[in-house]
Amino acid sequence: MARIKLIQLPVPPPSYYAATGNVPLAAGSLASSLEQGEGKLKSLRAEVVSPEITDRMGDEELSSHVASSEPEFVGLSLYLWNTERSLHLAKEIKKKSPKTKILIGGPEVNHDNPFILKETGYDIAVSGEAEHSFRKLMTALVEKSPLTDIENIAYRKESGEMGNFSQELSANFPLTDFPSPYTTGFLSVDPKRSTYLETIRGCKSQCTYCFYPKSSQNLRTLNIEETIKLISSLKEQGAKELVFLDPTFNHRPGFEAFLDAIAEVNSDGQMSMFAELRSEGVTPKLAGKLKKAGFNRIELGMQSVNKETLKRVKRYGDPEKVAEVAKILAGEGIDLLLDLIIGLPGDTPDDVERGIHFFLEHGLGEWVQAFPLSVLPGTAMRKDAEKEGLEYLMTPPYRVIRTPNFTEDQLKESLFLAEDLLDRRLDEFPRSFLCEAIPGGNDRIDLDLDRKSASENKSLVKTPLSRHHSVWFHSEDFETKSDLISDLMRNRLETDPYCTIDFVFKTGKPLSDVFLQRIFKTMTSLPASYLSRALAHREENMQHRMVVLLSNGSSIRKDWVRKHGNNSAFLLYQEQSMKEALSHAEDLGIELPFAYIIGKDFDSKDWNDLKEKADPEAVSFSSRERERQWSLEVLGYGEV
Template sequence: MATIKLLQLPVPPPSYYAATGNVPLAAASLASSLSIGEGSSLSVDASAISPEDTDVMGDVELVDFILESDPEYVGFSLYLWNTERSLHIANEIKKRKKDTTIIIGGPEVGADNPFVLNETGYDIAVSGEAEHSFYKLMKTLLSKGDLHEIENIAYRKPNGKLTDFSKELAADFPLNEFPSPYVSGFLAVNPNRSTYLETVRGCKSQCTYCFYPKSSQNLRTLDIDETVRLITQLKDQGAKELVFLDPTFNHRPGFEKFLDAIALVNADKQMSMFAELRSEGVTPILAKKMAKAGFNRVELGMQSINPETLKRVKRYGDPHKVAEVAKMLASEGIELLLDLIIGLPGDKPEDVERGIHFFLEHGLGQWVQAFPLSLLPGTAMRKDAERDGLIYMPTPPYRIIRTPDFSEEDLIQSLYLAEDLLDRRIDEFPRPFLCEPVESLRDTFYLNLTKVSSDESIRRVSRPGTRHHAVWFESENWDRDQSLVNELVKRRLTMDPFCTIDFVFYTDQILSHKFFANVKAEIAKAKQSYLSRVLAHRDENMQHRLICIQKMDADLGGTFAESMFARSDLFYYEERKLSSLPKNLVDIGIKIPMVFVNDENCPERLWTDLKNSVDPEAISFRSRKLEKRWAVEVLGYGEV
């Protein structure tokens, strides 16, 4: 019997202890689709790799893990945050087992995404929804039949070239045609993670920046009774938070009755829920019913304050209605995410400012998330980008670079202006991982270049690491060891190029700006990805971070500290005991450098003072126990 392994790699979180939010619903749904009807007759063992594995393993580890079971087929679900890593792992599998058939699919895969189509490490690309065609594809592959009759695919010919995509097979199958992977056993409910589910596919809206209209304009729904049965089963399996992936939750027919039915299932409020709404049609009665059903968070998209822009991008709607509904939901105790997109065609920088002020004037500023426009594959906006003068990144996150009304500098300044007005950072902070090494966990490489030979350092750094790991360097002569440091950084990046890596320089000696420039130059040679680009406008690399820690009691002079503290491309910490923290804790990370705490325990009273006073990102802990507690209690990281 042939084996197919399906995997969905996680959103790279900003911190070692942050939740990935990875629920491989797409991969598990494809596996499930082969377990019923005609698919059940196939001689193939299909399974989705558990997120408990994909979320922890580094690049090399993951390749080793996949090849352990010697699968004939490996399938990847591509999303903008995991595309490059998925393609890298596919390439590595091919290098070691050439006869493995690699299949890719997901929102990134389509005729309008040359970035993916120009890659060579896969054999078959599947566009659109695939449950209804996956059996036919697998049957043809198993029988070594002709692929040209399969819809929605492009495949690699013997000469290595990829064909054009075949004719499109409409995604009009009923949602109850294929069992939920939670029910069929291909995806386990984890009470510590969100549980993702779909009760609707398709979207009546035609927003030009969104992928959903391409997928399907016709709503296909699970009816109320089917949805109640599914939610009941999920609850019985221990689900704590339901995340509805329905494109517009309140567009489904019979929405009020639908909420009433969910409220009966969740009468004990065992489960919290999240969904995305359109403000149109939401009434005070519906807001109450959502709260009663268990919805504690809701996303509403205003997108722009400019009515002409909303018409142009086919979003339509009324900002005042968004504010009215937001306040309505908030009055029921529901937390909000209020979206504002920076760089929509038709908008100008002053529209972003007006949009932020609009939310602030309505008392809604705490829930605003402002983010740059991305021209996603499969969207009408990408199709018309050249006509409309939209310049964007050709690789993930496909972020807008320039429009006729926004220069590159305007886009960056609009982000910073939004932060100034909202008085907070509006994107993720790349928190370094600085905990003490534990050999069995493979997440920390400690290299004392003075005490260990260069050959031994190279041997140590050449081992596989975890998805997020740290490499510590210590030296008595950094200038002498510059070339060795560069070589070790290069080897680490070659080993696990798409892992999150913190390069930590632990020092009681002054390091020059030239030293760090040389290390940065080495990192710049490495493969880039979504994670390394997403905060490039801040001169921050979310994937490969530089950290300088001044050792406890080292006196390197105020000039060195000031020069390190002022850098945006480097994290600078002073190592301290809790007993030596400044009296004014507010100064940490503001007037004085960030603090690396070298204590195993923290008195509760001091812990409370730290929570209430310190910028939470300005302090890190050597102790894993304290770092994890801080991440969960203070930063709000971790699973549900």
């Protein structure tokens, strides 16, 4: 029997202990479509690779794991955040298992995304929703039949070139045609993770920046009876938080009755829920029903305060209505996410500033998330980008670079102005992983440059490691070993290029600018990726980071510390005890380096004092137990 392994790589989190939110719903849905119903494909066995594997393993380890059984087929779900790593994984699987056919799909895979289509390593690209055509495709592949009559695909020719996409088949099938993967066994509920589900596909709104109208313009809903049956099943399986992926949750017919039915199932309040709404039609009565049903978080998209811009991007709506509904929901005790997009066609820097002030004046500033426009594949905005005068990255995150009303600098300035007005950072800080090594672990390696030979260190650095790991360099004189260090770093980067890696230099002496610049150049020598581009406007790299750790009691001059305290090339930490960190907690990360606190047996009062006084991102721990506690308890990096 032939096998297909379906894989979804996670959103790379900002911290080792942050949740990935990885729920391979698409993979599970495709697997279900193959093995259910009258046309069950009995000659193919589907497997969804568990998030516990994809979230933990690094590039080399994961590709070896998948390729080791030499599956006939591998399918990869491509999203904004995992596209480049998925394509790298495809190439590595091909190297290790040349006969395996690689399929890619997801919102990134479209005829208007040349970045994807020019890549190699995969055999077939599938666009749009696929449950209705996937069985047909896989039947043809298993039976080695021609692919010429299969809709929504492009495949690689014998010459190695990708052909054009075949005829597009609209996804108009009822959602009841294919069972939920939670009921077929391809996805299991993990109470520690959110549980994702769809009860609507398609969207009545036609926002030009959004993929949903392209995916399906017809609103297809899972009826109330079937949805309640699914929710009841998820509850029985232990679900704690339901995340509805419906494009606009309150667009379904009979919405009030739907909420009443959910409230009945969730009368004990076992589950909390999240969804995205349009403000139109939300009344105080409806807000009360949302709360009663268990919704503790709601997202509302204002997008712009400029009504002409809202018309231009076919969002429409009224900012005043958004604010009114936001206050009604907040009055019910529901937390909010309020969206403002920077760089929409028609908007100016003044509109962004007015938008932030608008939220502040309505007392809603704490919930605002402002972010730059991404010109996504498959959207009307990408189709009209040239006409609109939009320049954007051709690679993820496809962020707008310039518009007729925004220069590149003005886009950055608007983002930083929003942060100044809201008095907080709007994106997550790339937190280094500095915890102590554990026996048998594969998330930290220590390279002793003085006591081990170059070949020993090179062998160690080529070991497959976890998705996020640290590489520690130890030496009494780093300056004389820069050639060796650069060589070792390149070997590590080549082994796991898309892993999140912290390169740590523990020193009791100041490091020269020449050395630091050379190491930074080596670290950034690989081609850029989504993670390295996401915070490029801050000169921060979420993929590969360099850390200089000053050893406890080191006598490095204060002028060197001051000079390098805000260096964008690396993070500066000082090893210290909890008592030492508390003695100057307010200055950590400002006048003083970040604190790397050794030990784990802290007085509860000291712990609480540190939480109150220090910037939480300016504190890290050698203890895994304490680092995890800080990440979850103080930084809020949990799932449920």
